[in-house]
Amino acid sequence: MERQNSRYHVTPSLLCADQLELKQTVSELDRLGVDWFHIDVMDGSFVPNFAFGTDCVRAIRKIAKAPVYAHMMTVHPMEFVKPFADLGVDYYCFHYETTVNPFRLCQQIQDHGMKAAVALNPSTPVEVLKELIPYISAVTLMSIEPGFSGQKFLPHTYEKIRKLKEMTEGSKVLIEVDGGADIPISMQCLSCGADMVVGGYFTIFDSRKTLEENYRDYAQALKEG
Numbered sequence: 001m002e003r004q005n006s007r008y009h010v011t012p013s014l015l016c017a018d019q020l021e022l023k024q025t026v027s028e029l030d031r032l033g034v035d036w037f038h039i040d041v042m043d044g045s046f047v048p049n050f051a052f053g054t055d056c057v058r059a060i061r062k063i064a065k066a067p068v069y070a071h072m073m074t075v076h077p078m079e080f081v082k083p084f085a086d087l088g089v090d091y092y093c094f095h096y097e098t099t100v101n102p103f104r105l106c107q108q109i110q111d112h113g114m115k116a117a118v119a120l121n122p123s124t125p126v127e128v129l130k131e132l133i134p135y136i137s138a139v140t141l142m143s144i145e146p147g148f149s150g151q152k153f154l155p156h157t158y159e160k161i162r163k164l165k166e167m168t169e170g171s172k173v174l175i176e177v178d179g180g181a182d183i184p185i186s187m188q189c190l191s192c193g194a195d196m197v198v199g200g201y202f203t204i205f206d207s208r209k210t211l212e213e214n215y216r217d218y219a220q221a222l223k224e225g
Contacts, residue, residue, distance in 0.1 A: 009035040010219055011069065013175065014060070015051055016149050016205040021109030021160065022056075025211065026064050029204075032215045036067040038178070038198050043074040046098060055085055061088040066187035069093060069138075071178070073146050078105055085112035093117035093140055096128060107133040119178070121146060122154050126164040131173055139164060141194075144179030150201050152192075158192050159188060165193030183221045189203030191223060 012034055017025045037060065044052040063069055067090035074080060075152045077094035077215065078101075084092055089110060099105050106116040117138035120126065122145060129139065141160055144151035157177060164175055174195045183203040189197050199205070203218045 001122050009016045009174075010199060010204075010215070011036050011038045011151065012041075012204045012215075013038045013040065013122045013178070013197050016042045016200040022060070023063060025061055025089050028211055029215065030063075030065045032212060032219075034095060034191075034215075035196065036069045037064055038069050038176075040073060041072045041080075042147065045075045046095065047148045048075045054087060057084070057089065058087050060224045067091060069117070069176075071140060073119075074098065077101060078108065081105075081112055081114075082107050085114050089114055091117050091138060093138065095121065095146075096124060097121055102132055103135060106132070110135075119146075120160075122157070127168060129164070129169060133168055133173055136173060138174040138176060139168075140176045140178050140198075142175050142179055142187070143181065143189075146179075151177075151180050153185050158188060161189060161192040161194050185217060186218070194198050 012029055039057060041109050042049045044050045051097055069091040070084055070089045071093045072080060073095065075098055077098055081092060092109045094105060096102060096118050108199045109116040116135060116138035116192050117140065118136055119140035119142060119143050141157060143157040161175060175193060176196045176198060177194045178198040181197045186197040199218060204214050206214050
């Protein structure tokens with residue numbers, strides 16, 4: 001990550017943004033100082049939804065100054081490593097549940113110049129990552145079932161964060177929590193050991209206020225918390 005001037009980090013989920021205003025949204029969030037853009041790539045198979053194909057990711061990468069974190073909710077993540085590396089993606093995050101060869105996949109991601117990251121579904125225990133920690137740069141803990149935004153946060157995620165924090169002690173692996181978090185939940189996630197909580201409908205993209213107001217309120221709350 002490029003912006004390491006505090007212990008908390010802000011990462012907006014572009015799936016929650018107004019898709020007709022995506023260019024303006026990316027530019028404004030860059031100006032405000034986000035740490036990376038979380039992009040959910042959905043294939044309609046691993047999850048029952050479609051989102052963010054290569055053309056859209058290419059367009060975002062052209063204007064985004066902050067790193068791009070591609071969260072690959074796809075059945076065959078190995079097939080897309082080179083295409084997404086060619087798009088200029090910085091972090092390539094695959095779901096642990098989609099491969100029986102996670103070490104090979106991490107090596108493939110790194111060989112193509114990206115940082116390897118792995119996501120875990122709510123029912124997948126963090127212990128499966130014990131041997132993989134030295135090969136990854138980040139972990140995304142899903143705190144909702146993947147595929148749709150706006151779901152309710154699953155509280156057992158707090159314990160998963162604490163366990164993963166212990167497992168990654170002494171490493172540079174970043175812990176990201178994704179799904180259903182408002183400001184109080186986000187603060188609790190950070191207190192458990194998370195480095196960032198994905199900002200969605202309940203924080204950065206709350207329709208009741210402007211994007212800048214939401215961002216500043218969220219960032220200030222996390223900083224104070």
